[in-house]
Amino acid sequence: MSHIQDISVVNLLISFSILIIPLAGFWYFRVGLAKATVIALIRMVVQLSAVAVYLEFIFRLNNPFINLAWVFLMILVGVFTTLKRSNLSPRLLAFPLIISGITSLVVIDAFFLGFIIHLPYVFESQYFIPISGMILGNAMNHNIVGLNAYFDGLVTNQNLYYFLLINGKSKRAALNPFIRQAMLKALNPMVANMSVMGLISLPGMMTGQILGGNSPSTAIRYQIMIMVAIFTGCSINLMLSIIFGNKVAFDAMGGVKRNIFRKEKA
Amino acid sequence: MSLISTSKLCKSYNGKVLFNNLSFSIEKGDKAVFVGDSGTGKTTLLRMLLGIVAADCGSISYGNQELSRMSVDKIRKQVAYLPQGVDLFANTGEELLYLLGLDFSSVSQNMVRLLLSESAIKQQFAELSGGEKQRLVTAIVLGLNRPIIFLDEPTSALDANAVNALMSLISDNPELTVVSTSHNPLWVEFCNKKITL
Incomplete structure (x- = not known):
């Protein structure tokens, strides 16, 4: 098995661009979910980044x-x-x-x-x-x-x-x-x-x-x-x-x- | 000594006084009914006697035993209870029998006396009329054969024939003590003790 292909931070950020499709859909159909989606995404990124930092620390100890x-x-x-x-x-x-x-x-x-x-x-x-x-x-x-x-x-x-x-x-x-x-x-x-x-x-x-x-x-x-x-x-x-x-x-x-x-x- | 007695009972709900200083006694074999306008606390009083709702003041006794956290389980073994809203219980009468651990043989005679066919026990509650449901659950509750029975609006969905059938069934057991609530003049007339709220 080959080793996993890492994702760079830049590429990860670029991956967010595809969210334009569901967000455009929400806007077109007046779903009213766009704001909640953006907030949820920001929370997810912050929480998971924090988890990455302290899990690295906990795993090392x-x-x-x-x-x-x-x-x-x-x-x-x-x-x-x-x-x-x-x-x-x-x-x-x-x-x-x-x-x-x-x-x-x-x-x-x-x-x-x-x-x-x-x-x-x-x-x-x-x-x-x-x-x-x-x-x-x-x-x-x-x-x-x-x-x-x-x-x-x-x-x-x-x-x-x-x-x-x-x-x-x-x-x-x-x-x-x-x-x-x-x-x-x-x-x-x-x-x-x-x-x-x-x-x-x-x-x-x-x-x-x-x-x-x-x-x-x-x-x-x-x-x-x-x-x-x-x-x-x-x-x-x-x-x-x-x-x-x-x-x-x-x-x-x-x-x-x-x-x-x-x-x-x- | 009275079978059930209350002393200076009082209860308020949402700031409204339902009753105050309510004292009464019910003897063995009495057919008692709480009467009064809607919202005067008839169901609340019935539930207080069963230990479901706590009194604000006063006491309730069964014989010489006061209804308390120590005695409530023992007292509940002597009573049967038919609440309002019987259609919320289960899917069929058969399921209700199973939940109560009763045999069909203990309720079949009651069903016939209450003008129900025996097949009603297997029918979905949703398929039964309000009157049929009420008669079916009443037949099951009477099948428990307890010396004291609490009936909350037992005739609310019954026509005159069914009310007469229920009264006849209960009259056959003079030892049975009934504590009920009702707006039905036939039922109120049938009961020998009226407690007005």
Whole structure:
């Protein structure tokens, strides 16, 4: 395999010129997305450039404490973004979600990095940080959908919850329909995505490895492993977030606390 | 000793006083109904008795046991509850039976008494009329065979025949205690205890 062809900064800047096509389309059809697109692009460039700088630094140090601190920071950012995007109370749910994030990551990293890839040093920054980041990034997206569906369902369809609870079901059984719905909404798209992988979607990790000079078979093995890791990590994270969240989301009479949302629902 | 009693209950919602110093008692076998204009707190009061909504002041007792975080689970094991908006529950009556862990045999007789065909249990709720849905869920709730039953507007979607069928079914069990809300004069007349809000 040949080494990857580097992209110069000048060429990267020139690549932005092709954006004139979608931007012209937005202008022509009065989509009103041009300003948001430009802002998003600027943010992406700034954020990724910053990541490049500190990842270079972190990779050079390769210190387990710094690597752990970095992953913990990613968990915190993921949790607070999830809570903000799902309109849920950080005061009530931040701690349960942080514990869920840590637990799911410990399980996945220990299993895949320690047992499957068999790394002699599990905190090796080259593996530990990007794989943890992929799992956390995906878990965040699916948690936003799942937790929002769960708590929103409990509030908007509280008749069903109280119907089951008062008519003799345990709290756990009364919550089951809502947990099922949340899991389906959050994880169904990932199942669908896995089923067409390679046919109508070429995953980023595999493409990146091939571009980086690895053989397609190695890239595909990594891709399969990371998909299993992401799916398992997201499922564990969502289940634990709901289980731990349930510990703080209900009052003593079994009702959903009204302040579970940042802005209370009517 | 009364089966259910309240002492000096009060509740406000959004700054509006719904009721104040409300005390009443319900005996075993009573058919009680909360009456009053819309927005006077009938459903809220029913939900307070079930521990869904907290009172601002006062107390609720079941026998000699005060409704509290310690006793709520135990008390809920003695009651059944039919809320409003029954169409939000599930896709079919069969699914509802499954969720409640009930057998069809425990509700089939109630369905017939409430003028429903047994096949309604398998029909999608979306295919049933409002009255059929209400009768079906009522039949299921009665099938739980609890000594106290809470019915929130149980006749809101029923015609006179169906209301009579429901009253006849409930009358057959003099031991059954009913706590309800209603605007329906037939139902209000049927109940022996009226609590006006």
